[in-house]
Amino acid sequence: MQKKIVVIILIVGVVILAGAVIFTKFYPMSTSANYSPAGAGQTAATIDNFNAVDLNGNKVTNDIFSDYKLTMINVWTTSCSPCLKEMPDLAVLDKELEEKGFNVIGIVDDLIDADTGDVSESATELAFRICDQTGVKYTNLIPDATLKQGILNGLGGYPSTFFVDKDGKLVGKKYFGSHTKDEWKEIIEELLTKVEASSK
Numbered sequence: 001m002q003k004k005i006v007v008i009i010l011i012v013g014v015v016i017l018a019g020a021v022i023f024t025k026f027y028p029m030s031t032s033a034n035y036s037p038a039g040a041g042q043t044a045a046t047i048d049n050f051n052a053v054d055l056n057g058n059k060v061t062n063d064i065f066s067d068y069k070l071t072m073i074n075v076w077t078t079s080c081s082p083c084l085k086e087m088p089d090l091a092v093l094d095k096e097l098e099e100k101g102f103n104v105i106g107i108v109d110d111l112i113d114a115d116t117g118d119v120s121e122s123a124t125e126l127a128f129r130i131c132d133q134t135g136v137k138y139t140n141l142i143p144d145a146t147l148k149q150g151i152l153n154g155l156g157g158y159p160s161t162f163f164v165d166k167d168g169k170l171v172g173k174k175y176f177g178s179h180t181k182d183e184w185k186e187i188i189e190e191l192l193t194k195v196e197a198s199s200k
Contacts (some may be wrong), residue, residue, distance in 0.1 A: 019153055047168040050146040054139050055108070060105055062168050064139065069101030069195050070171065072188065075152065075160040077110040078126045082178040083159040087134040089181035093188065094138045107142035109152060163188075165195050 052060050065071050074090060076083035087106075094104040111123045119142055131140060143152055151162070161175040173190050179187070 022166050044172055047164060047170075048146050048150050050150075052141045052144040052147060054141055055124060055131070060139065060141055064105060065103075065164055065168050066166050068103035068166060069199075070188065070192050071103045071105060071164050072184075073105055073107060073151075073162055073164065075107045075155065075158060077108065077158050078123055078130060079110065080158040082136060084130060086159065086178040086180075086184075087130070087136050089184065091135045091137060093181060093184055097185075097188060098190075102188060102192060103139040106136070106138065107143050107147065107152065108140055109143060109155070109158065111142050112148075114124050161189050171195055 047062065047065075049062055050060075054060050072093075074083075074087075077089070082115075088111070090104050090106075094102070108123075108127045111116070111119055111127060113120050127140065141147070156176055157180055159176075161179075162173070163171045165171050171194065172187075177185070
């Protein structure tokens with residue numbers, strides 16, 4: 001009897017493990033070092049005032065949202081292959097939908113050294129190369145403390161993407177994992193319609 005129980009437990013364990021492997025294959029996601037199950041998926045209604053810099057060292061604040069009806073904020077890391085895979089499509093969508101009042105910005109969430117709190121030069125150079133190789137021209141930020149403690153706190157993994165209006169207010173939900181160009185386009189156009197309707 002005990003042998004049967006052990007065999008059943010082993011079979012159940014193998015099935016669970018196989019399911020996890022299959023899920024990871026089809027829904028790949030790079031896990032965040034600051035992952036917190038209680039905080040995962042929770043985003044403030046508005047992005048607090050921040051003072052970050054882009055990869056070129058230019059100061060960037062909430063004003064980056066004000067010229068656009070809808071801004072996609074795509075949070076990625078230099079070691080996340082699903083992130084890099086979708087970036088060329090995001091670059092295309094940034095240009096294709098610009099006339100509709102759409103904008104993309106990236107936040108590179110692994111450029112700050114966890115031990116020193118300083119921006120890593122080697123990681124920043126890698127981020128530059130990735131943007132060049134993927135054709136990304138849109139702004140990519142090195143997050144400041146406000147972003148780290150706010151919208152980036154408790155991310156479940158990368159890429160994580162969410163949308164804000166011209167005032168920095170969250171529109172729709174947060175999206176985990178990469179998407180195809182067509183999937184993103186459908187989501188973006190839906191949210192643009194929502195934003196336009198709410199502004200009338």
